[in-house]
Amino acid sequence: MMKKIFLILIFLLSISLAAATYITITTTISSQVILDNSTTLHVSLKQSGDEAAYDVNVEPLATQYFSSEDILNKDKLNPGETLSGNMTLSFLGTLPGKYPLVVLTIYHDANMYPFSTLSPHILTYKKGYPSGIYGSINQIEISKDGSGYITLSLRNLDETTHTINIKLYLPRELNAGETEKIISLGPKEEKELKYKISSMGALPGSTYSILASLEYEENGYHYGTFASGLVKIVEKKEVFGLSQWWIGIVVVILITIFVIYQFWSWKNEKKKKRKK
Amino acid sequence: MRKRKSAKNKFFDFLMRNKENIVNIIVILIIWGFLLSYFKPSLILSGTTTSGGDTGSHYYPAWYMKNYLLPHGKIIGWCPGWYAGFPIFQFYFPLPYVLMSILGYLIGLQVSFKLVTILGTFLLPLCAFFSMKFMKFKFPVPIIAAIFTLPFLFMEANSMWGGNIPSTLAGEFSYSLSLSLLVLFVGSLYKGIKENRYWIWNGILFALIFSTHVFTAIAGVLFSTFFLLINFKNLKALKKNFIYLFKMYSISFLLVAYWAVPLITKIGLHTKVQFIWNIESISKIIPEILVPFAALAAIGFLISLKEKNPKAIYLFYTIGLSGFLYFLAKYIGMSDIRFVPILQIILMITGSYGIYVLSKRLKAKWVLTFIILFLTIFWVNNHVSYIDNWIKWNYEGFESKAAYGQLHSLTEYLKELPPGRIDHEYSGTHNKFGTPRTFEDFPYFTGKPTLEGLYMESSLSSPFVFYLQSEISKTPTCPIPGETCMYFNPDKALQHMELFNIKYVVATSEKLKNAIENNSEYKFLKSFNEINVYEINNSGYVTIPKYKPVFMPKKNWKKESEEWYKDYMEVPIIFTDNLPKGEKYYTGEIKSIPKIPLKNKCNIEEEVKNEEVMIKTNCLNQPHWVKISYFPNWKAEGADIYLATPSFMMIYPHQEKVRLYYGKTYMDIIGEALTYIGIIIVVILLFSKKLNIKPKLEKTIKHIRNVK
Numbered sequence: 001m002m003k004k005i006f007l008i009l010i011f012l013l014s015i016s017l018a019a020a021t022y023i024t025i026t027t028t029i030s031s032q033v034i035l036d037n038s039t040t041l042h043v044s045l046k047q048s049g050d051e052a053a054y055d056v057n058v059e060p061l062a063t064q065y066f067s068s069e070d071i072l073n074k075d076k077l078n079p080g081e082t083l084s085g086n087m088t089l090s091f092l093g094t095l096p097g098k099y100p101l102v103v104l105t106i107y108h109d110a111n112m113y114p115f116s117t118l119s120p121h122i123l124t125y126k127k128g129y130p131s132g133i134y135g136s137i138n139q140i141e142i143s144k145d146g147s148g149y150i151t152l153s154l155r156n157l158d159e160t161t162h163t164i165n166i167k168l169y170l171p172r173e174l175n176a177g178e179t180e181k182i183i184s185l186g187p188k189e190e191k192e193l194k195y196k197i198s199s200m201g202a203l204p205g206s207t208y209s210i211l212a213s214l215e216y217e218e219n220g221y222h223y224g225t226f227a228s229g230l231v232k233i234v235e236k237k238e239v240f241g242l243s244q245w246w247i248g249i250v251v252v253i254l255i256t257i258f259v260i261y262q263f264w265s266w267k268n269e270k271k272k273k274r275k276k
Numbered sequence: 277m278r279k280r281k282s283a284k285n286k287f288f289d290f291l292m293r294n295k296e297n298i299v300n301i302i303v304i305l306i307i308w309g310f311l312l313s314y315f316k317p318s319l320i321l322s323g324t325t326t327s328g329g330d331t332g333s334h335y336y337p338a339w340y341m342k343n344y345l346l347p348h349g350k351i352i353g354w355c356p357g358w359y360a361g362f363p364i365f366q367f368y369f370p371l372p373y374v375l376m377s378i379l380g381y382l383i384g385l386q387v388s389f390k391l392v393t394i395l396g397t398f399l400l401p402l403c404a405f406f407s408m409k410f411m412k413f414k415f416p417v418p419i420i421a422a423i424f425t426l427p428f429l430f431m432e433a434n435s436m437w438g439g440n441i442p443s444t445l446a447g448e449f450s451y452s453l454s455l456s457l458l459v460l461f462v463g464s465l466y467k468g469i470k471e472n473r474y475w476i477w478n479g480i481l482f483a484l485i486f487s488t489h490v491f492t493a494i495a496g497v498l499f500s501t502f503f504l505l506i507n508f509k510n511l512k513a514l515k516k517n518f519i520y521l522f523k524m525y526s527i528s529f530l531l532v533a534y535w536a537v538p539l540i541t542k543i544g545l546h547t548k549v550q551f552i553w554n555i556e557s558i559s560k561i562i563p564e565i566l567v568p569f570a571a572l573a574a575i576g577f578l579i580s581l582k583e584k585n586p587k588a589i590y591l592f593y594t595i596g597l598s599g600f601l602y603f604l605a606k607y608i609g610m611s612d613i614r615f616v617p618i619l620q621i622i623l624m625i626t627g628s629y630g631i632y633v634l635s636k637r638l639k640a641k642w643v644l645t646f647i648i649l650f651l652t653i654f655w656v657n658n659h660v661s662y663i664d665n666w667i668k669w670n671y672e673g674f675e676s677k678a679a680y681g682q683l684h685s686l687t688e689y690l691k692e693l694p695p696g697r698i699d700h701e702y703s704g705t706h707n708k709f710g711t712p713r714t715f716e717d718f719p720y721f722t723g724k725p726t727l728e729g730l731y732m733e734s735s736l737s738s739p740f741v742f743y744l745q746s747e748i749s750k751t752p753t754c755p756i757p758g759e760t761c762m763y764f765n766p767d768k769a770l771q772h773m774e775l776f777n778i779k780y781v782v783a784t785s786e787k788l789k790n791a792i793e794n795n796s797e798y799k800f801l802k803s804f805n806e807i808n809v810y811e812i813n814n815s816g817y818v819t820i821p822k823y824k825p826v827f828m829p830k831k832n833w834k835k836e837s838e839e840w841y842k843d844y845m846e847v848p849i850i851f852t853d854n855l856p857k858g859e860k861y862y863t864g865e866i867k868s869i870p871k872i873p874l875k876n877k878c879n880i881e882e883e884v885k886n887e888e889v890m891i892k893t894n895c896l897n898q899p900h901w902v903k904i905s906y907f908p909n910w911k912a913e914g915a916d917i918y919l920a921t922p923s924f925m926m927i928y929p930h931q932e933k934v935r936l937y938y939g940k941t942y943m944d945i946i947g948e949a950l951t952y953i954g955i956i957i958v959v960i961l962l963f964s965k966k967l968n969i970k971p972k973l974e975k976t977i978k979h980i981r982n983v984k
Contacts, residue, residue, distance in 0.1 A: 055704045055751070075751050108704060113662075144665070204661060239657055240313050251650045258643045265639045 023049035025077075027058075027119040029103055034125045037091050041121070043072055043103060044084035053077045053107040058087075061102045061169070063213075065093040066123075077107070089123075096126035097222030100213035102169045113203065116171040120211050120226040129221060132158035133185065133214045137229025140197070144233055147198035152212050152227055154193070156185040162216045162223075168195060169211040173202035174231060202233040296415040299642045300405070303419050303649055307401045307426065310653055314441075314664055315394055315671070323386045324673025325717075327710025329435075330447025331393060331670055333730045336720040337364060338389050342377035344886060352535065354887045354909070354938040357719030358729025359737040360697075360776055360924070361905045366538060367546045367734040369450045371487035390671055396452030397444055401425045403456045404625045407463030411587045413632065416645040420628035423645075423652050424569050428617075428624045430656045430663060433563035437553075438491075439617035445666045447730075451614070454489035459621060461485060461496050462594060466587065468520070469503045475520055476961050479527030486532050491614035495601060497525070499594045506586070530954025537947030545907060549733040549756055552606050553613040561616060565659040566623070572630030573623050579633040591626045595619055674710040674717075683709045686782075686804040687721035693801075696779025696814065698726045702749040703784040705806075715782060727776060732756060736834075736923035737905045740841055744772040750785035762842075766791045766798075770812065771845060775922070777817050777903040781810040817903050818882045818891050823847040824872040825899050825926060826862035827855055833919065839866050841922045847871055848901060849921045856916070856928075874898065887938035891915075893929055900927045902936065911939040 028044045043058055058072035070087035077083055093099060103119045134155045142148040156162055161184060168179040176195045185191060202208060208231045215224040237244050291298065325335055336357060345353045345364070351374060355364035365373065372392050379388035401422040408418035428440060435442035438451035461481050468474040486493040500521050507513035529536065555561060562570045573595075580588030598619035605612035635644060674680060690698065700715040707714075718726040728745060732738035732755060739756055746752035746761035747769035754761035762768070766788060773781070781798065783789050784807050792798040798810040825848040828836060833851035840849055847869040855861065862869060878895035884904075893900060900915075902925040910917060912927055913935040920926035927934065940948075 108707075113665075114707070201665070203665070237657060238313075239653060240309060244654060244657055247650050247654050251647060251654065254643055254647045254650070258640055258647060261640045261643065262638060 023047065023051055023053045023107065023109060023115070025049075025053065025056075025105060025107065025117060027103065027105055027117070029119055029121040031089075031121065031123055033127075034091050034123060039089050039091060039123065041068075041087045041089055041101075041103075042084070043087060044082060045072075045077065045105065046082050047077045047079055050079050051109065052079065053109070056083060056105065056107040058083070058085075058103060058105045060087060060089060061104050063099075063101065063167075065099050066091060066101055091123075091125060093125060093222060095217060095220060095222040096128065097124070097217075098128035098131065098224045099123045099125060099222060100215065100224040100226055102211055102213070104171075106172070114172070115203070115206070116173060118169050118171055118209055118211050120213075120228065122224060122226070125222070129223065131214065131216075131223040131225035132156060132160075133162060133164060133216065133223070133225060135212060135214050135225065135227025137210060137212060137227050139230040139232065141232045141234045142197065142199055144199055144202060144204045147196055148231075149194050150197055150210065150229055150231070152193040152195065152229075153190065154183075154185060154214070154227075155190045156188055159187045160218070161186045162218065165213075165215045166193070167213045167215075169213065170197070171202075171208045171210070173200055173206075173233075174198065174208055174210065175200045197231055199233060202231075204233050207232045295642055299416070299645055300419045303645060304402060304405065304422060306649060306653075307422060308398060310426070311398060311429075314660075314667055315397075316667075319668065319671035320390045320394065321387055322671070322673070323384060324671075324675045325386055325720075326390055326393065326670055327672075327674045327677070327714070328445055328666065328670030329711055330713065330730060331445060331449070332674065332711035333713045333716040334393075334447055334449075335389060336717050337368075337730070338373050338376045338380075339385060339720050340364060341370075341373040342380045342385050346374070346377050352538070352944075354907070356884070356886055356904070357725050358716070358731075359727060359735035359741050359905060360725075360903060361907075362729075362731065362735035362737070363542075363907050363909065364731075364734070365535075366542065368731045369454070369488050369490075370535060371484065372450045372453055386673070392453075393444065393449040396439075396449060396454070396456045397429060397441060399453070399456040400429060400439075400459065400621070403460035404621075407460050408625065408628065410463035410467040411590075412467075413587065413629070416641050416648075417628045417632045419645055420631050420648055421625035423649050424624045424627050425621065426652055426656045427565045427569055427659075428621050430660050431563060431565050431620075432659070432661060432663060433560065433565070437613050437617050439621060441663050442666065443617075445663075445670050451489045451492070451617075454485050454492040455617060455621060457481060457485045457488065458492040458496055458618065459625065462499060462591070462622065465496075465500060465503075465524075466590060468524070469517055472516065472520060475524040476527060476958060479524040480531065480958065482524065482528040483531035486528065487535065489614075491610070492618065495594075495598060495615060495618050498597050498601065501597075502590050502593045506590075527954060527958060530950050530957065533947045533950030533954065534944075535947065537950065538941065538944050541941075541943040542908065545736060546733050547736060547738050547756065548609065548758075549611075550606075550609055551611040551613065551757060555616075561620065562623075565656065566620065568655070569624050569627035572627035572634075574630070576626055576630035576633055580629070583633075588626070588629050591622060591629070595622050595626065598622065669710075674714070677708065677710050679708040682805050682807070683714065683721075686807060686809070687718070689802060689804070689809065690718065690722040690724060690780065690782075693724075693780065696724065697777055698722070698724050698780045698782060699744065699748070699773055699776070699778045700726060700728070700782035701784050701788050702728070702745055702751065702753055704751060705784060724780075727778070735905055736907070739834075739838060740772070740922045741776075743841065744769055744776065747772065748781070748783070748788055750787045764788075764791075767795065770795075770797050772841070773812060774814065775845060775903070777814050778812060779814045781812060783808045783810065816880065816882055817884050817889065818880050818893075819901050819903070820874060820878050820880070820895060821848045821899055821901050822874065824874050825850045825920065826869055827852060827859050828862055829853055830919070836866060837921045837923065843867065844869065845921075848899070848926060850899075850918045850926050851920070852918050889936040891927075891929070891934040891936070892932060893934065894932065896929055896931070898928070900929060900934075901925075902927060907938075908941055909938050909944070910936055912936050 026046045030042045031039055047053055054076050056074045056077045060068045066089050068087055068089045072085045074083045101121045101123055106114060106116045108114050134157055136153050138151050140148045140150055163184050166181045168176055170176055175198045210229050210231055212227040239247055340355055351370045352365045355362055376388045376392045404425045405418045405422040408421040431440045432442055435446045437443055438448045439455045444452045464478055464481060468478045482496055485496055503517040507517055577592050598615050601615040602612050698718050704712045706712050716729045718724060727741045742756055743762055746754060747765045752761050789808055797812055801809045801811050823846055827850050830851045830853050844867050878893055881892040883890040904925060905923050906919040906925045914931040915927040915929040915934045918926045
């Protein structure tokens with residue numbers, strides 16, 4: 001009986017469960033059509049996790065077309081709570097059209113570990129038309145100290161060649177060497193660009209959104225759109241520098257030896273008893 | 277051929293004979309290897325200043341111990357770096373810092389600090405092993421107990437209770453060391469009492485526990501009641517055990533008397549900090565990572581009751597008592613949560629007894645040991661999410677952080693400025709330097725004192741310091757339970773900073789910088805990215821108060837002083853039970869203290885050292901406010917010394933030259949003398965057999981009698 005209980009316990013030990021607290025922040029951005037050289041951005045953050053976020057800061061990232069000194073800030077954002085406010089943006093562009101803008105949100109968990117997220121928003125100056133460029137970024141997984149390659153796939157949907165300004169936006173936990181590129185894309189042409197993404201203290205289990213703004217100008221109009229992708233940080237579970245599956249194999253071998261030995265010694269004892 | 281075979285056989289025989297010991301050694305090495313795979317030697321042995329949580333702030337006391345206290349032949353002394361001065365290591369545990377310092381002379385403090393912070397973690401499996409071995413648990417119980425310390429160490433459910441790696445990384449390394457020693461003590465006390473031996477060694481061990489943490493020491497004393505209760509009906513055994521415990525604790529007391537006697541006699545001069553945790557569910561005490569091992573302990577408990585195994589019952593007694601202490605603590609003014617890790621770790625190692633009863637009839641227990649080892653490692657490794665990040669964050673040090681350049685420029689600038697106390701705004705954003713408490717290390721980085729620090733219970737000034745922090749911080753910490761904080765008010769803060777003789781203010785938030793931009797009292801000096809340094813006018817460490825102080829009895833001084841500090845700071849209050857001749861107590865309300873102006877045209881020269889203040893004044897018998905925290909060890913040559921608001925010293929000089937120095941009280945001297953006596957007794961007792969002292973003594977006594 002004891003033997004059975006023991007063997008059951010050994011197997012129970014190898015069953016893993018998971019439970020964790022989390023912070024989930026959903027950012028909603030709205031704005032009106034820009035008519036002069038400034039506009040107001042309305043940003044709303046909804047916290048739908050189950051632990052509080054601390055020292056929450058929201059700021060629009062400056063580009064050659066926008067600048068802002070406004071920062072939205074809250075010391076603590078409890079689960080279910082919303083942080084919203086307006087930020088004034090100065091518009092520095094001249095051509096009418098659609099302009100991409102990225103809003104960066106930085107917050108901290110209870111241990112003051114920082115996290116950052118990016119939110120895309122397209123602003124229209126006077127009048128804008130949809131971009132003729134379509135872009136997408138594949139989802140990748142990298143370890144917390146590792147790196148990996150993302151592929152930005154671009155397709156020109158138009159019949160004319162476009163010279164595209166590409167800018168890659170990453171959360172602070174990720175890094176890429178070169179983030180700005182200019183490429184030319186012929187009619188209906190497709191191209192792929194590769195970027196090496198490295199983790200800079202990103203937390204395992206977290207998924208980070210990355211963005212690439214795709215902009216070009218044509219016929220007195222500015223065109224802009226985003227390509228987005230995800231980088232998932234995975235825990236590389238190792239023991240002594242080896243994949244922990246080696247441990248699993250060692251344990252299985254040991255258990256097999258152990259169980260066989262029990263039967264063997266049990267049989268031997270029985271034999272001895274019979275001889276007696 | 278025969279010879280070779282026989283050598284092979286001999287080796288095989290050796291292996292078989294020592295099978296258990298070899299397994300024990302291999303398993304301990306694998307456990308340490310597993311720990312080292314997290315605490316990477318490249319981090320631990322690198323010459324950087326440890327950062328992270330409270331740990332980063334612990335570096336300054338270690339540095340002070342190595343560079344000031346020990347070279348001056350002291351373990352306890354006065355430290356001017358935090359809280360306008362405080363008695364360092366009088367209310368905190370000195371042993372880890374002594375170890376760091378001694379080791380620091382050999383390998384450098386940065387590395388020795390790291391090694392001592394992880395000492396408790398690495399010792400725990402070994403202490404658990406020997407504890408169970410001392411209790412004569414059969415193989416493989418002791419080594420499985422060592423393995424079962426891993427789930428406790430890697431438990432991520434809390435980072436403040438103590439003992440587990442997250443708590444150790446957050447600054448609880450002294451507790452971790454103490455807990456490991458307590459685990460060893462549980463077994464060595466059992467062995468000692470059973471064999472009626474080793475009382476000196478157990479006395480020394482308990483002294484080490486007490487020198488590293490007081491909560492573990494309390495638990496240790498109460499655990500020993502088992503040996504009185506179990507023999508309650510057997511008077512002879514009861515007497516024997518009582519004598520054993522009495523001798524053992526007497527030795528411990530003598531060894532720690534240098535610290536304990538002053539601690540007990542000055543306990544009224546600490547700031548009470550009591551944290552009460554509300555644990556809503558049992559899953560907080562036994563989180564998922566501990567569940568299988570707690571289940572094994574429960575099986576062991578049920579069987580120990582059936583079998584009436586005294587060793588197992590003793591272990592369960594200690595678990596029950598730890599739980600009882602947790603519930604009792606809040607009623608006796610102690611932080612309750614420190615008793616929970618004791619319960620958890622003993623529960624874990626008792627799980628090994630569960631394995632023992634379940635596997636009693638199984639063969640090849642050495643194979644079983646390895647199965648349990650690898651399963652436990654697998655289980656633990658899959659429950660770890662942030663520990664390796666924290667370890668890296670702490671042990672790569674301040675110097676490896678991306679923002680170190682900014683910190684270095686700031687601290688180098690502050691170092692070059694003329695002497696003066698610094699006050700800084702608290703901000704979570706300082707975590708980028710290594711910990712939100714980075715600026716508490718200003719005394720180490722800049723050589724200049726700051727107000728905030730660790731060990732808030734050690735200083736009478738800490739409530740006032742954190743009150744001031746709340747006036748200048750966008751996100752104040754208000755860390756002392758029961759103490760009120762102020763709203764953001766940099767203008768009001770100026771009065772408090774003047775009182776604390778602050779010369780430099782370090783501001784981080786836009787809120788503070790904007791608020792003081794228009795205040796001409798704050799003179800902007802330099803900016804380091806978002807951090808600005810300002811200078812304010814200060815009047816020196818020794819000043820003549822504007823109005824004549826009033827006298828009040830000491831009885832309610834803390835409460836009265838706090839009321840005074842919040843609004844009515846113009847007339848200082850002197851708290852004394854020995855009223856000087858010609859003075860009388862003020863009995864009215866604090867807000868209505870009469871303002872009698874004092875002659876304020878005095879020439880005062882001051883020279884402030886770590887434990888000495890030299891004052892030259894031409895205003896004899898006038899009150900001189902010394903803006904250094906009061907403590908009874910401060911003595912005056914040429915002046916009378918009093919406790920004055922908020923928690924400072926007020927002196928009345930009798931002569932032009934006054935010397936204030938941090939000396940010794942009678943209780944310090946008595947404590948030190950007792951410790952010397954304790955050391956001599958221990959040396960004599962330990963070496964009496966080797967040196968054959970006892971027969972020699974008897975012979976000498978006989979000889980003297982014969983001569984008479």
